[in-house]
Amino acid sequence: MTDNRFFNRSELIGILVLAVFLVVVLPLTLDVFRLNLVAKYLTYAFVALGLVICWGYGGILSLGQGVFFGLGGYCMAMFLKLEASSVENTKIQSTPGIPDFMDWNQITALPFFWKPFNSLTFTIAAIILVPGIFAWIIGTAMFKRRVGGTYFAIITQAVAAILTILIVGQQGYTGGINGMTDLRTLKGWDIRPDHAKIVLYFFEVGCLFVCIMIAQFVRHSKLGRILVAMREKEDRVRFSGYSVANFKIFAFCIAAVFAAIGGAMFALNVGFMSPSFVGIVPSIEMVIYTAVGGRLSILGAIYGTLLVNFAKTSLSETFPELWLFGLGGLFIAVVLAFPNGLAGIWGDYVQPRIDRLIASRKSKPDGWTDSSVADGAPAE
Amino acid sequence: MFGDYSLGDLGSIFVMQGFAGLILFSVYVLMALGLAIIFGQMGVINMAHGEFMILGAYVTWMTSNLFQTYMPSLFGGYFFLAMILAFLASGALGMLVEWVLIRHLYKRPLDTLLATWGLSLMLQQAYRSVFGAREVGVELPQWMLGSLHVTDSIEVPINGVFVMCLTVLITVGVAYVMYKSRWGRQVRAVVQNRIMAGAVGINTEKVDRYTYGLGCGIAGIAGSAFTMIGSTGPTSGQLYIVDTFLVVVFGGAASLLGTIASAFSISQTQSTLEFFMSGSMAKVLTLLAVVGILMLRPQGLFALKVRK
Numbered sequence: 001m002t003d004n005r006f007f008n009r010s011e012l013i014g015i016l017v018l019a020v021f022l023v024v025v026l027p028l029t030l031d032v033f034r035l036n037l038v039a040k041y042l043t044y045a046f047v048a049l050g051l052v053i054c055w056g057y058g059g060i061l062s063l064g065q066g067v068f069f070g071l072g073g074y075c076m077a078m079f080l081k082l083e084a085s086s087v088e089n090t091k092i093q094s095t096p097g098i099p100d101f102m103d104w105n106q107i108t109a110l111p112f113f114w115k116p117f118n119s120l121t122f123t124i125a126a127i128i129l130v131p132g133i134f135a136w137i138i139g140t141a142m143f144k145r146r147v148g149g150t151y152f153a154i155i156t157q158a159v160a161a162i163l164t165i166l167i168v169g170q171q172g173y174t175g176g177i178n179g180m181t182d183l184r185t186l187k188g189w190d191i192r193p194d195h196a197k198i199v200l201y202f203f204e205v206g207c208l209f210v211c212i213m214i215a216q217f218v219r220h221s222k223l224g225r226i227l228v229a230m231r232e233k234e235d236r237v238r239f240s241g242y243s244v245a246n247f248k249i250f251a252f253c254i255a256a257v258f259a260a261i262g263g264a265m266f267a268l269n270v271g272f273m274s275p276s277f278v279g280i281v282p283s284i285e286m287v288i289y290t291a292v293g294g295r296l297s298i299l300g301a302i303y304g305t306l307l308v309n310f311a312k313t314s315l316s317e318t319f320p321e322l323w324l325f326g327l328g329g330l331f332i333a334v335v336l337a338f339p340n341g342l343a344g345i346w347g348d349y350v351q352p353r354i355d356r357l358i359a360s361r362k363s364k365p366d367g368w369t370d371s372s373v374a375d376g377a378p379a380e
Numbered sequence: 381m382f383g384d385y386s387l388g389d390l391g392s393i394f395v396m397q398g399f400a401g402l403i404l405f406s407v408y409v410l411m412a413l414g415l416a417i418i419f420g421q422m423g424v425i426n427m428a429h430g431e432f433m434i435l436g437a438y439v440t441w442m443t444s445n446l447f448q449t450y451m452p453s454l455f456g457g458y459f460f461l462a463m464i465l466a467f468l469a470s471g472a473l474g475m476l477v478e479w480v481l482i483r484h485l486y487k488r489p490l491d492t493l494l495a496t497w498g499l500s501l502m503l504q505q506a507y508r509s510v511f512g513a514r515e516v517g518v519e520l521p522q523w524m525l526g527s528l529h530v531t532d533s534i535e536v537p538i539n540g541v542f543v544m545c546l547t548v549l550i551t552v553g554v555a556y557v558m559y560k561s562r563w564g565r566q567v568r569a570v571v572q573n574r575i576m577a578g579a580v581g582i583n584t585e586k587v588d589r590y591t592y593g594l595g596c597g598i599a600g601i602a603g604s605a606f607t608m609i610g611s612t613g614p615t616s617g618q619l620y621i622v623d624t625f626l627v628v629v630f631g632g633a634a635s636l637l638g639t640i641a642s643a644f645s646i647s648q649t650q651s652t653l654e655f656f657m658s659g660s661m662a663k664v665l666t667l668l669a670v671v672g673i674l675m676l677r678p679q680g681l682f683a684l685k686v687r688k
Contacts (some may be wrong), residue, residue, distance in 0.1 A: 063493075141675040150423075151674075155629075155675075158622055158667055158670070162667045165664050281618070288494070324505035327498070328498040328500070330498070331495065335485070339488075339491070
C-alpha cells in the first residue's frame, strides 16, 4: 500500500475505472442524445458527492441541496439568458434587450441584481460564492446554536420550500414556474449543437473529477477524520478542544458549493433551469442517489446517481405507473436492508471475494475450496 | 401596505381573515398534533404524514358519495361518520406501517425520514392508481354553507367555526389521553426511558404501535377537515408536510400547548398577510419569519427542559 495522502491503492483503481468508464466507454457507446442524458445525470452526481462529505462523513443531513443546485443553476442561467436576450435578438419586444419573461411581465428595465450577470467572471464567482455564503449563513445560524440532526433537516427543507415559492411567485424576475428557457450561447459559442454537447460533457466530467479529488482530500485529511469523529461522538470532539460548529459549517459549505457547480453544469448541458429542480422533492431525490450509492463512498455516490437516474428514465418511459413504486421501494429497501448502499454491498460481498481470489492465486493456486470462501465471507 | 385602509377597516379585515384562517388553523393543529405525537414523543420523522392525511380526505370523499347515493336524507350528518372512518382508516394503516417499517428504525431517526419518504411516494402512486390523478372535491352539507353576520362588515363562515370546535374537542381529548389516562402515562414512560419502561412490565412494542397509529389517525381527521378548504388529489398532502413540521418545531417538540400556539400564529399570519399581498408572497414571508425565529430560538416557543 502506498501511503498517499489522497488515496490508497484500491481507491486509485476505483477512480481510474470511473475515469475510463466516463471518458472512454460512455462517449464511444452512446449517441449524442444519450450522452447528453448522462451529462444531465452527472450534474446530480455533484450534489451526491457533496452529500457524501456533508451527510455520510459529517452526519449532517441536508434536505435542501436543491437550493444550492438551484442557486448555481440560476446564476449560470441568468448569464446565458442575458446573452440570449441581446437587443437584436429581442427587437420584437416592447423593451428590447431584456429577457423575454420580463417583457411579458411588464418589466421595462433590467433589475439591478441582474446587471452584474453580464460578466462571465462575475457569474463564475457568483456560482461559487452565492451558495457558499448562503450555506455559511444558514450553517452559522444553526450549528453555532448546536442545532443539528432532524431539526436541521427540517429547516433546510423549509428553506427549499421558501425559495421555490419565491421563484415561482416572482415571475417577472425569475421566469416563474417555467424557469429560464431558450439559453443559446456562451460567449458567442452556441451550446445547442451536438459537438458543443460533447465538449460540454467532457468539461463536466473534468469538473467532476476535480470535485472528486477535493472530496478525497477532505476525506483523507485530518479534517475528514474529525468529521467522522464528530458524527460518532460530537461531545467528545468538542471537549477535545475542536470547534464542532466550524467543521460542520465547512462540510455544509463544501456540499453547497459542489451542488452549485452541478447546478451550473445543468444549465449549460440541459439548456434551461426551472424551480422544479429547487424544491423539496428534487432535494430529497438527490439524497436518495447518495443513499443508494452509499453515503460513505465517494465513487458509490456517482454510480448511485447514474443508476437511479437510468432506472428512472427507462422505468418512467416504459411503465410510468411503476416508477414511483420502484423509487419508494428502493428507498425503503436501501434504508432497511443496505444502509451503506451499493458501496456497502460491494465492500461486504464482492471485494472480499476478489481479494481472496487474488491472494489465493498468488500463494497456492490450487489450494482453495468452497468452504474457505464460505468461512471467510464478511468478516464482521 | 396598511395606508389605504382606515383603522376600522383594518379591524374588520383582521377579524375576517382571522376567521377565514380558522380552517387552515384546524388542519395545521390536527396534522401537527399527530406529528407532535410521532415526532415529539417517538422521535420518528414521519414524512408520509401528509399521505395519511390525504387518506382521511379520500375516506371523507367516499363517505360523502355513499351518503349522496344511498342516504340523501342523512347527508347533513355524513361528516361525523366520515371523520370516524377517516380516523380508523389512517390509524390502521399507520399501525401496519409501524409494524412493517418503523419499528426497525427507532435507533436511526434520520433514516426514518428517508424510509417514510419512500413510503409517501408509494402511497401517492397508490392513490393515483386507485382514485385517479384528478383532484376530487367534497360537497358540503347545506347547514355548513353560508356565514354568520356578526356586524355588517364582519362575516364568519359556519364551517370554519364548526371545524374549529371539533379541533378543540379533539385536542382536549388528545391532551386527556396523553396526560391523564393510563395508556398515555405508558407512552410517556416509554419515551423517557424505554428500557426501564420495559422492565416494569410495559409492553413497549405495543405502546409504540398504538402511539404511531394514534398520530396517523389524527392526521386522518385532519384530512376530513382538509376537504373543506381544498380539493383532494394524490399529491395534496405533500404541500402540507413542510408547514406541519415547521409548526411542530416552532412550537417546541413534545409540547402540545406549543404546537397549538404555533399552529395558530402561523396560520393567522399567513391568512392575514394573504389579504394584503399575493398568496405566494404571504407564504414566503410567513415561512421566512418562522425560520428566522427558529434560528434565534432553536428550541421553539415552548420548550420542555428534557435531559437528553
